[in-house]
Amino acid sequence: DTEVTQTPKHLVMGMTNKKSLKCEQHMGHRAMYWYKQKAKKPPELMFVYSYEKLSINESVPSRFSPECPNSSLLNLHLHALQPEDSALYLCASSHWKWETQYFGPGTRLLVL
Amino acid sequence: KNEVEQSPQNLTAQEGEFITINCSYSVGISALHWLQQHPGGGIVSLFMLSSGKKKHGRLIATINIQEKHSSLHITASHPRDSAVYICAVRVRGGSNYKLTFGKGTLLTVNP
Numbered sequence: 001d002t003e004v005t006q007t008p009k010h011l012v013m014g015m016t017n018k019k020s021l022k023c024e025q026h027m028g029h030r031a032m033y034w035y036k037q038k039a040k041k042p043p044e045l046m047f048v049y050s051y052e053k054l055s056i057n058e059s060v061p062s063r064f065s066p067e068c069p070n071s072s073l074l075n076l077h078l079h080a081l082q083p084e085d086s087a088l089y090l091c092a093s094s095h096w097k098w099e100t101q102y103f104g105p106g107t108r109l110l111v112l
Numbered sequence: 113k114n115e116v117e118q119s120p121q122n123l124t125a126q127e128g129e130f131i132t133i134n135c136s137y138s139v140g141i142s143a144l145h146w147l148q149q150h151p152g153g154g155i156v157s158l159f160m161l162s163s164g165k166k167k168h169g170r171l172i173a174t175i176n177i178q179e180k181h182s183s184l185h186i187t188a189s190h191p192r193d194s195a196v197y198i199c200a201v202r203v204r205g206g207s208n209y210k211l212t213f214g215k216g217t218l219l220t221v222n223p
Contacts (some may be wrong), residue, residue, distance in 0.1 A: 006154075031209065042198060043155070056209055074171030089152060097208040098143065105154035 003027075006091050006103035012110045013081065017106075018105070021076040021107045023091030031097050032074040034066060035090040043090055049074060050097065081111045115139050118199050118214035131186040131191050133217045135199030144185050145211060146173050147198040155198070158184070174219065189221045 004025045013019050031050050035043035048056035049068040065077040092101040120135045146158040159166050159173040166173050175182040200211040
């Protein structure tokens with residue numbers, strides 16, 4: 001199984017809503033990543049978890065709150081988002097930090 | 113100036129043509145990745161290189177560390193190869209987790 005899954009595929013939310021994005025992998029990878037990608041731009045790293053501990057936070061606003069409940073699962077909790085947060089949110093995982101990252105299909109988020 | 117530059121930005125080819133996409137970088141790296149992203153889709157890792165050449169099916173990736181340059185070649189191109197191809201590097205001495213991305217090359221292969 002070389003797959004990273006993400007749910008939901010699409011999400012529309014208002015600025016006062018609270019929602020969560022979910023990412024799962026069963027490859028035994030110990031590093032997991034959240035990226036944000038705007039249209040026609042490369043991905044931007046948001047967070048990295050290593051062995052279920054937050055390793056990197058790229059100065060992401062607190063309205064984005066990551067969580068790694070176990071080694072297979074990564075969540076991104078969203079609260080009080082702004083329209084400019086609309087983007088494709090990609091999850092990735094790697095066996096260890098310097099190895100190939102496997103990406104999920106992404107969640108396309110629209111904030112109204 | 114971006115640390116990772118790709119050329120061309122856009123490329124249109126006829127089915128069957130040989131394709132080359134280039135990536136130049138200005139920093140010392142420990143690895144270089146080639147990624148593929150179909151429109152509206154997720155990203156697929158094609159290759160990770162630190163030296164030499166790798167081949168997978170119709171795709172070939174090469175890297176010249178001294179010249180700080182990598183190329184991605186597609187032989188016998190097919191419309192399903194139409195996608196954005198992204199070069200990304202892991203900067204030596206930087207975080208081992210972080211990739212620095214190029215802006216991507218949009219490839220369109222017409223039947």
